Amino acid sequence: MEFSVSKNKLLQATNLVKQAVATKATREILKTVYMKAEEGWLTSRGTDTNMYVSISIPLEVVEPGEVCIDSLVLNLLPTFADAHYKEDGQCSNPIKFKLGRGETKRLSISQGKSRHSPIYMDPAEFPKFPEVLEYSPISFEDKAKLVQAFQRLQVSVSDLVDRRILQGFHVNPHSNYIITGDGNRISLMEGLTIPGNIGTPNAKMVMSVLSNISGLSASDVLEVKFGNWTGFRAQQTLDGQVISKWEVIINTLAGEFPTIALESIQNAKRARTKLEVLVDKKALDNALSVCKIYSDAATEAGKINYAKLAKTQDGVIFSMEIPELVSDMVQPLDCEATGDDFEILLHPGTLLEALPTVKSEKVKLQFYGPRLPFLMFDLEEEKYTYLQVPMAANDTTG
Template identity: 20%
Template sequence: MKLSFQKSNLLNGINIVSKAVPSKTTMPILECILIDATEEEIKLTANDMELAIETKVEGSILEKGKICIDAKLFSEIIRKLPDSEVIIEEKDEKIAILCEKANFSISGRRGDDFAYMPSVETDQYICLSQFTLKETIRQTIFSIAVNENNKLMTGELFEIEGNQLKVVSLDGHRISIRNVELKDSYEKKKVVVPGKTLIEISRILPGDADKDVYIFFSKNHILFEFDQTMVLSRLIEGEYFKIDQMISSDFETKITVNKKDILDSIERSVLLIRESDKKPIIMDIKEESMELSLNSVIGSMKEDILIHKKGKDILIGFNPRFLIDALRVIDDEEITIYMVNSKAPCFIRDEENQYIYLILPVNFNVSR
C-alpha cells in the first residue's frame, strides 16, 4: 500500500474517527485506526464495538491496500508533521510515514483483523439538516444521566411520527424535549440513542444549514450519514419512559420574563455556591416582579426582575444549575414559565411546544 495526502486532509480524517477509539480496552486492535484503500477511495475507520465511525479522506492511491495503525501514535505523528504532503507506505505490516525530511517507521496490524462496521438497511430513515440535528442535540444533551444506574437515562429518545421528530432526555430531576418538523413524512419509529454517540456526532458535525444528515434505523443500530462520514451506534434496549404522562398543561401561575435578565441573575447567584454545595435559588413571584434570592456559607444575594404574571403568587425553589442549563439553550428573547405549586415541576415552553423543559423544584427553608 502506498498513499499520498495533504496533511490537513489526513489529520481532519484522523480527528473525526478518533472519537470512536476506546480509551481503555483489552483488545489492542480496537486501539487502531483502519486505513482501507483497497478500492477507489481512501477510508479511515475506528470501532469500539459500541460506536463506529468511518470517513473518506481525499488523497491519492499509488498502491492499493489496507493496514491498522495505533490511533494515538498515528494522530501524534501526523499532528507534528510540517503542513505538506504526507506519504504513507506499508509493506509486511511495517509502515513508513514520510513528510519533507521527516521519516517514521512504525509497526502496523493486519487490516483483515479489524472489526468492520455492521451493515444497516437503508429502507427506514429520516432526513434533516445538519444545523437542525446539531442544535437539537445541544438543546437536550445536558439532561442525560451521567451514571448507568438506569441505562435508558444515559441516552435520548428519538421518536418519529409523520413529519415530526421528538427528542427527549431526562435524568430524574429534569426533562428536555425538542419537537422538530421534518421536511417529509416517515413511518412511526421509536429508538433510544446513547448520549455518548450524540455528543461525538455534535462534535464532528459541521452544522451546515444547507446540508443534510440521513439517519438510518435497524433493530439494534442507528446510522448517521453526512458529508463523507458515517457514524454507527448500537441502540439502548428497553422501553423508554412514558413522557406524555409527565407533561401537564395545568398551571396556577404563569410568568413571562426576559430570558437574558433571569439567566444573568441566576448566573450571578451561583458565584456564591461552592462545587459541593446544593443551595437552591428561591423565586418569590408576585404581581409585577420576581425576587430571586440565594443564601450560602459564602454570602447572600437578592435581585428583583420585572415579569408579566398570570395567576397566583408563588414561592418556589430550584437547583440553579438546572435552570441555567435550560435557559442557555433557548434562543427566544422572552420565555414563559408555568408552575402549579411549590412541590410540582415547572415547565419552560414556547407556544408551539417546539421546546419543553421540565424542572423539579427543591425543598428549602426561608424566613419571610
C-alpha cells in the same frame, strides 16, 4: 500498499474516525484506525464496538492495500509540517505511507526526513461494521431542525446517572419527538421528521459528530436511520465533485426509556397554572447568575444550596438564606407575572444551564405547585419544552 497524502487530507480522513477509537480496550485491534487504499479512494475506520465511524476521501493510490495503525501514531499527525502546494496544485511535502511486502510486513510513515514505523497489525482482525438498512435521505431543512433539537436536548442528559438509558437521546419516529431526562429535568422536542424506528443512541456519541452533520451544505446528501442501530451517512461535494463520504453508526442503549418522562410533561401541561412568568431572558440570566454564586459557595460548604422564587404583592423575587455565608439575599426579577401569590424552591444552576436552550428574547415559565415540576417555554419554538423538578426543603444537594 503505497500512497502519498497531504497533511490536510490525512487529518480530514482521521479526525472524525479517532472519536470512535477505544483508548482502554482489552483488544489491541480496537485501539487502531483501519486504513484501506484502493483505486481512487482512501478509507479510514474506527470503532469501540458501540460506535463505528468510516470516512472515504478521493486519493491517487500507487499500490492498493490495507493496514491497521495504532491511534497513538495518528496523534502525532498534527506535528507534521503543514502542506505546501506547487503551482500545479500538487502537494510538495506529502506524508507517505508504504507497507512492505513479504512475511515481515513493515509500515513506514514519512515526511521528508521524519519517519515512523509502527508495529504492523493484521487488518483482518478489525471488526466488521454492522449493516444499517433502509437509510432515508432528509432535507436540508429537516437536517437543521434535527441538529437544533440535539443541541437543545443535551442539557437534560447526564453521564452521572446510574441508568445508562438516561445517557441517550430517546428517539420516537412514530410520534415524531426526541426526549431526554436525567431525573431532575426533562427536555422534549416534538414535530420532527425522523426516519426509522424507536431507539436511544448515546448522546455523547451523537454530539461528537454533530459538527460534521451541521457542516453539510444544501448540495450535500445526508441519510439517516434510527433504531437498534442509529446511522448517519453523508456525501459531501464541492463544485460538483465528491470530496468525502462518511458514515457513523451508533448502537442503541440497552433498556427501556422511562415513559414517566413524557407523561410528566403532558401532566404538567394539563395542570392548572398557579403562576406564569414572562421575563426577558437577560434579566432571568442575571438573577440566576447571582443566585448561582451563592449556591456554589453553599455547595462547597456542604450547606443548603437552593433558591426561593416567590411572587407577592410586591412582585417576583429570588431569595436565599445561608446563615453561614449570608444572612439575607434578595434579587428582584423584572417580569410580567400573572397568578396567585406563590413560592417554590429550585436549584438556580440547573435552570441557568438550561436557559441557553431558549432562543427567544423572552422566556415563559409556568408553575403549578410548590412541589410540582415547572415548565420553561421558548416563545419562538412551540415544539420545545423544558421541565425541571423543584427541590425539597430538606435537600442540600444540586
